[in-house]
Amino acid sequence: MRVAVVGSGAMGAASAWRLAERGVRVVSFDRHSPPHVFGSRHGETRITRTAYFEGPWYVPLLRETFPLWRELEQSAGSHLLTLNGALMIGSSASDAVMGARAAAAAHGLDIEVLEARDVHRRYPGQVLRSGEVAILDRQAGFVRPEAAVGAMIERVLALGGDLRRNTVVTSVDGLTVTTAETREAFDAVVIAAGPWMHDLVPWLPLTVE
Numbered sequence: 001m002r003v004a005v006v007g008s009g010a011m012g013a014a015s016a017w018r019l020a021e022r023g024v025r026v027v028s029f030d031r032h033s034p035p036h037v038f039g040s041r042h043g044e045t046r047i048t049r050t051a052y053f054e055g056p057w058y059v060p061l062l063r064e065t066f067p068l069w070r071e072l073e074q075s076a077g078s079h080l081l082t083l084n085g086a087l088m089i090g091s092s093a094s095d096a097v098m099g100a101r102a103a104a105a106a107h108g109l110d111i112e113v114l115e116a117r118d119v120h121r122r123y124p125g126q127v128l129r130s131g132e133v134a135i136l137d138r139q140a141g142f143v144r145p146e147a148a149v150g151a152m153i154e155r156v157l158a159l160g161g162d163l164r165r166n167t168v169v170t171s172v173d174g175l176t177v178t179t180a181e182t183r184e185a186f187d188a189v190v191i192a193a194g195p196w197m198h199d200l201v202p203w204l205p206l207t208v209e
């Protein structure tokens, strides 16, 4: 099976990596030469959490990521994920606090609810306002996104995949990917163009703010 992955940012590089590990022949395309400074994942750190206030249904997916980060670290020989815990601070009735507690309750997560005085004692740099609490999510920390994208790409290339750098995909028509120089058919296409998604899939109701 031959799969095209359009965009080699955090999402595209991760898709290409997991496909390549499953024995799929991957051809990635990127308009720049990743890892580069023009994508959403540019920077030194990105937070990762488990007590996801956005919805308990994310928790199983998030749990799957941790062994994968360690697997990637091993193949890259570099440290990509630091689990130092995270505090989610808000009023007890806020979406963030209630959502994090609901996710933790649904999945038996190891969280701690801290009152202002506990936070002041343990994390003196944090000052809570009246009525606020903090949720300590122990299975949280930060990822190094630039290094992670680089490591995923290296792994794809080591597994025999291809990355076409500085190559703009001008259209994806069904399973056919067109650039200025080529027009190729694949067995499947993953489009992970980040903020450029709308250029390639204009019918998707997405707005980049």
Ligand SMILES: Cc1cc2nc3c(=O)[nH]c(=O)nc-3n(C[C@H](O)[C@H](O)[C@H](O)COP(=O)(O)OP(=O)(O)OC[C@H]3O[C@@H](n4cnc5c(N)ncnc54)[C@H](O)[C@@H]3O)c2cc1C
Residues within 6 Å of the ligand: 006, 007, 008, 009, 010, 011, 012, 013, 029, 030, 031, 032, 034, 038, 039, 040, 041, 042, 045, 046, 047, 048, 167, 168, 169, 170, 192, 193, 194, 195, 196, 197, 199, 200
């Ligand atoms: C300031 C900031 C802070 C953030 N903090 C967090 C955080 O703490 N935790 C967290 O989980 N998330 C965070 N996010 C969100 C996270 O960074 C993004 O969700 C993630 O980086 C998106 O990755 P992506 O691969 O979809 O997009 P991108 O990284 O933008 O990658 C898209 C890629 O597609 C390529 N491309 C686009 N169009 C084409 C084309 N036509 N042909 C070829 N290639 C193309 C681009 O060159 C680019 O490399 C943050 C985002 C920002 C901006």
